[in-house]
Amino acid sequence: MPASEKPIYHTHEIQQRVDRYIGQFKEGYFSPLSLMARLTEETGELAREVNHYYGEKPKKTSEQPKTMEEELGDIIFVLACFANSLDIDMGEAFDTAIRKIEKRDGDRWTKKD
Template sequence: MENTIYTTKEIQERVDQYIGQFKEGYFSPLSLMARLTEETGELAREVNHYYGEKPKKKTEKEKSMEEELGDIIFVLTCFANSLNMDLSDCFHRAITKIETRDKDRWTKKDDLHQ
């Protein structure tokens, strides 16, 4: 497997190049939301197989959590691109909110360099 590191900008550009080949273009936001829900369900199923009480049937196809997370990243990127949103900006807004709102919510480690 290729071990390339992509920036969010590169991810968005690569997805846009891929989708841009097709006349249909991006799905509507509602369809993308349904697709994201479907992919999240597939990740939940894999987590349940690996960490839960529900082992896979012998007839079930082998998938990985990495594959399912990748599918989620792809659909999220399609969502952002279809709405002309920058994923880096979306992440910056989220992490700033979380770092501010939750800065005293959790027990800090004594030495952050452990």
């Protein structure tokens, strides 16, 4: 799909789309503990891809190709499930986090001219 045709999602749209998907199933959202385990699993898969591309461990010829974009997407999906299951607005959570980071680390790094 060309970049101009790719959808752009805002956090509330991501959460709504995930909720519509999960809402189809009687099981609903997994428990927070299960979601944490799933998030850890997906983060490990991203770490594996990073290691294949930037580390010293090349991918086996028998391994299916995956992309970091795909793995990041999986993490976003699980994060949205986690947030929805706990009734947390990801946009508000991000706003709180970025404000904290901007305040704490605003003068920590060398600024560009």
